[in-house]
Amino acid sequence: MDQAERQFEELLIHLKEARGFDFTGYKRSSLVRRVGRRMAALEITEYADYVDHLQVYPDEFTALFNTILINVTSFFRDPEAWDSLRRSVLEPLVAAKGPDAPIRLWSTGCASGEEAYTLAILLGEVLGVEQMRDRVKIYATDVDEEQLTEARHATYDATAIASVPPELVAKYFEAAGQRYQFRPDLRRTVIFGRNDLVQDAPISRIDVLTCRNTLMYFTPETQARILARFHFALADGGTLFLGRAETLRHHDALFLPTDIKHRIFRRTPRAASGSSSAGGWQPPVPRGADGRAGVDQLRNAAMLASPVAQIVVTPDGLVALSNQQAERLFGVSVRDVGRPFQDLDVSYRPVELRPYIEQALTERRTVGLKDVRHHSTYFEVQVTPLREGAADPIGVAVVFQDVTAARKLHDDLETANRELATAYEELQSTNEELETTNEELQSTVEELETTNEELQSTNEELETTNEELESTNEKLESTNGELQNSNERLRLSTAELDGANAFLDAVLSHLRAGIVVVDQSLKIRAWNRRAEDLWGLRSHEAVGEHLLNLDIGLPVDRLRPLIRQSLGGETEPGEMRLEAVNRRGRHLAVRVACSPMLDDGVPVGAILVMEE
Known part of the structure; x- marks a missing residue:
């Protein structure tokens, strides 16, 4: 390596250390030509002098990166290829997915966002706008922060959207002065973030990955590493969509062509590329754990997929791990790994966590926080030190347990207890x-x-x-008057009893849970107002009917064992969860609890409590 080449490599190392851009995997001929263009504009001839210039004038980094990263993109660039992607990939993908299954896409090298929004438009046409908004996540990444900022604004001039058909412009864009803005409600389906394909971890479980005219800037060795990461990122049967100038001639172990003309490739199954010879990328294995790589990968996958939001912080305050639930709730993703925890919003919102992390590290015990509210959700936060044996903690796990449902049940129980106490006093x-x-x-x-x-x-x-008879008759008349008074008091007592029964009916009607009371023959004796709201059946239509003959959208036949258990003398309440569609066509997930109704210890019926 001559002196000029050595100085050029030192320049690349400086760019990586100073700004985090790793260009060592890019083709040297392209890099030399583009860096030379900037140096010529500044009349600098030596790479070492150019490094000095970057140290003195930091703004030059922006100009250099814009020269190296040629951010050329447009909506529906190469329309025939996008049409082929829709017909041969997106439509079959939607048909194969379940009606509520999520669809995940990744647009790498997204520049100013046109390619990511093109994917959103295509999926809006295939799925419909409502389904696309609910089911689709498009991750759009680039290494250029300025381009990502522009993409997040989602506004373009008339020239930029000239390639979009007019009917799609009217459907997916809103006028903003002299510019056009992608619809804000659909904009939330596209998530922009910084990701270096060479050194950052890939996004996982992707159905379609687009990388158009990006690989051609890298050396063959770097391309192989990136393609291995793409193979890891894609789900089984996932699709890779490349640019017209790119192909995969030497990577048949990872991807097979499905439309070579339009550069559409299908990911091979893991079994075909599981060996090291296939070049498959694997998540990094912790030092000293080579013999347990498979177990560690399994633990890592379990942590990522955990339904409880978790963030792991090192003793020096850096983010070490976060799972998908933490990203969904607090926006903490793999891109934040290595960042100081104090720089993240979650470190102080919804609650200041740093003092509790320090307490857990110092006292070497779990610290808990209750009733932490984030938007409309309540969490129980546990800060637990992580240790190996008796050594000092190697980190802290911050776990957010969603207790919203439990809190709501507790509040509902307290309200019901107060109402029952009032009813008891009146009774x-x-x-x-x-x-x-x-x-x-x-x-x-x-x-x-x-x-x-x-x-x-x-x-x-x-x-x-x-004479004595007449006197006796007067006494009898007096006695009759007393009897009439007694009868009147009896009538008033009966009215009071009716009022008490009406009050009990009112209590049942105002309970937030659906209450159904059946006798031993499973005929309905009580059907409160909440049950009417849940199933669309009035009380007078339900009372007297056999429970298992009701057609209310609830699979009541599955309740038979639960009811029989209560009628058989089981005193402990039974419970099950059922999926239902009521008479209004509304989908419900219902928890049904069943307990016996006793008379002198003998079951005379069952009480069903239904909660959505």
Whole structure:
């Protein structure tokens, strides 16, 4: 290597160390030509002098990167290739996926975003706008932060969208002055971020990966490493879409052509490329764990796929790992690995975490936080030091456990308990009134018995005197008045009992859960208002009907074992979760709990509690 070549390599190392751009894998002829263009514009002849110039004038980095990274892109560039991608890849992919299955795409070297938004338009046409917004994630990456900033704005002039058909412009763009902005509601399906194909970890589980006119700038060795990462990123049967000037002649072990004319390739299965000879990329294995690489990869995959958001921080405060749930909730992704944790929003929002991390490291114990609210979600946060044996902690795991449902259930239970306590107090008051009425009735009975004795005596005296009979008649009239008063009190007591029953019905109607009461023959005895809301069936239509004969969209036949268990004397409530579609066509996930209704310890029916 002569002096000029050595100085050029030193320039590349300086670019990598100063700004994080690794151009060592790019073709030297292209790099020399483009760097030379910048040096000629500054009238600099030596690479060493150009390094000095970069140190004195940092703005020169931007001009140099714009010269090296020729960000040439457009909407529907090479229309025939995009049409082939839609017909042979996107439409079959959508047909093969389940109706709610997510679709993940990755646009590498996205520049100012036209290619990523082209993918969004095509999927909007294939899926429909509503489905595309709910199911599609398009990851668009580049190494040029200025280009990524422009792509995130999603605004283009008339020249930039000239290649987009007018009907698609009207459907997917909104006028913004003299420019056009990609629809904001669909813009959220495209996620932009910085990713260096040479040194950054690939995004995983991708269905379609586009890398158009990017590989040609790299050396064959670097291309092989990048293609191995692409093979790892793509799901089984995933598609790689290259530019017209690129091909994969020597990588049949990784990709097979499906449309060589339009540079569309299909990823080979893992079994065909699992050996090291295939050049397959694998996530980095921790030092000293070579013998457990497979187990470590499995642990890494499990951590990434965990339904609980997790972030691992090193003792010196750097992000070491994060999983997919952490990215979805807090925006922490593999791109943040190696960054100081304090630079991330999640370090102080929704709660200041750094003091708890320091406490966990210092005290070597788990620190917990309860009722941490983030938007409309509540979390229980656990900060746990990670150690090997008795050594000092090697990091801290921050775990966010979603407890929103549990908190809601707790709040609902407290509300129900308060309502039940109020109802119990009113029932107790009614019971006391009934006891008083009963005592009055007993007193009336005693009075009637006394009167009867007097009547018998009077009958004996009638034989001797009419005057005593008249006196006795007056007494009888007085007694009849008392009886009428007693009957009136009885009528009022009955009305009070009816009111108590109406109050109990009101309590059931205002419970937030659907309440259904069945007898031992499974005929419905109670059907509250929440059950009416859930299934679209009125109480008078349901009461008296056999539960298993109802056609409400709930697979009630699956409830038979649960109900029979309660009717058989099982005192512990049973529970199951069911999927249903009610009469309004609404999809529901319902938790059904069943408990026995006892009379003197004997099951006389069952109570079903249904919660969405």
